[in-house]
Amino acid sequence: STPAITRVLTHSHTLKQVSLPWLAPQQTGKSSRRKPLKMPSQSLFNKSIALLFSKRSTRTRVSAETAATLLGGRALFLGRDDIQLGVNESARDTARVIGGMCQGIFARVGDHAEIEELARYSPVPVLNALSSLWHPTQILADLLTLHEHAHLFTSDAPAPETAVEGKGAYKPLPELRPLTITWLGDSTNILHDMLVTYPRFGHKIRVATPAQLAYQCPTPVWDRVKELGCDKDIWWGSDPREAVHGADVVVTDTWISMGQEAEKAQRLKDFQGYQVTEALCKEGGAKSGWKFLHCLPRKPDEVDDEVFYGPRSLVFPEADNRKWTIMAAFDLLFGKWNLHGTEATQ
Numbered sequence: 115s116t117p118a119i120t121r122v123l124t125h126s127h128t129l130k131q132v133s134l135p136w137l138a139p140q141q142t143g144k145s146s147r148r149k150p151l152k153m154p155s156q157s158l159f160n161k162s163i164a165l166l167f168s169k170r171s172t173r174t175r176v177s178a179e180t181a182a183t184l185l186g187g188r189a190l191f192l193g194r195d196d197i198q199l200g201v202n203e204s205a206r207d208t209a210r211v212i213g214g215m216c217q218g219i220f221a222r223v224g225d226h227a228e229i230e231e232l233a234r235y236s237p238v239p240v241l242n243a244l245s246s247l248w249h250p251t252q253i254l255a256d257l258l259t260l261h262e263h264a265h266l267f268t269s270d271a272p273a274p275e276t277a278v279e280g281k282g283a284y285k286p287l288p289e290l291r292p293l294t295i296t297w298l299g300d301s302t303n304i305l306h307d308m309l310v311t312y313p314r315f316g317h318k319i320r321v322a323t324p325a326q327l328a329y330q331c332p333t334p335v336w337d338r339v340k341e342l343g344c345d346k347d348i349w350w351g352s353d354p355r356e357a358v359h360g361a362d363v364v365v366t367d368t369w370i371s372m373g374q375e376a377e378k379a380q381r382l383k384d385f386q387g388y389q390v391t392e393a394l395c396k397e398g399g400a401k402s403g404w405k406f407l408h409c410l411p412r413k414p415d416e417v418d419d420e421v422f423y424g425p426r427s428l429v430f431p432e433a434d435n436r437k438w439t440i441m442a443a444f445d446l447l448f449g450k451w452n453l454h455g456t457e458a459t460q
């Protein structure tokens with residue numbers, strides 16, 4: 115829900131400052147009303163979180179393992195070749211057994227139905243670490259990154275170094291003005307979470323995907339977009355130049371998601387003209403200060419080196435923020451808090 119997303123974002127921002135105290139310079143002198151920073155909550159002390167990953171991962175896995183450590187708990191990485199799931203045992207039985215031993219499941223699956231099945235039968239909360247349709251924790255990191263860089267999108271927002279007197283121990287998360295966010299490429303799990311999230315926070319989305327049916331939004335995703343009323347803030351076409359018009363942020367993802375390797379040759383052909391470059395964004399009329407996001411891993415096909423490694427790129431702060439947002443989600447969902455903001459009874 116929207117309040118849950120806001121809560122995870124503000125909690126991520128706090129946890130990041132607690133864990134990296136130099137980000138929140140302490141005021142000195144007797145008049146200071148800011149309290150000293152505390153160590154991260156140890157809400158996962160004596161708890162174990164199962165990382166049930168049937169696909170590769172660098173960021174999500176390392177974020178989850180290091181976040182669990184900072185919260186005082188332990189993450190168990192259970193890869194495709196490690197457990198009986200998918201070979202000798204069903205998702206239903208696996209969810210029941212692992213859920214009986216661990217306090218949370220963070221699962222990366224192939225078909226989205228697999229995570230629905232795990233969630234149906236697990237006695238503990240299941241968090242999606244990526245499925246064919248969705249990648250919710252990625253969009254939390256993207257939103258946190260945009261908020262942290264709010265000063266780049268307006269002349270009014272305070273620069274991030276400005277401490278706010280008397281507003282509590284930590285710097286508050288900067289407000290973000292409504293943005294135009296453009297997506298170029300495939301209709302992937304990353305785009306799908308953008309579609310159901312950004313409009314709820316006041317942002318407009320412009321999408322260009324190749325015209326073939328294979329690259330259009332899957333029906334269950336578009337149904338959810340409409341159910342949430344997000345469709346009125348989404349423009350969708352197949353001309354990348356038209357899509358970048360007025361963009362504050364340009365986002366893309368690989369053209370060949372995990373599991374689509376056999377379609378590589380066809381996809382490289384179909385996505386010709388979709389590479390994010392300075393020239394394309396200039397021709398299409400993106401805002402002069404446009405910024406770039408990418409969930410990673412990245413191939414040069416979808417974005418050239420000039421943009422990816424240049425001053426417009428926020429991709430590495432975005433990758434770092436996977437850790438703080440996943441840590442906040444673990445603390446809220448698996449630790450001593452729940453998403454409604456009240457302390458759990460156990």
Ligand code: CP
Nearest residue numbers: 171172173174409410
């Ligand atoms: N962005 C992302 O999910 O990266 P990994 O696949 O490396 O976890």
Ligand code: NVA
Nearest residue numbers: 302303371372409410
């Ligand atoms: N769309 C990509 C995202 C990787 C983080 C995939 O599913 O492979």
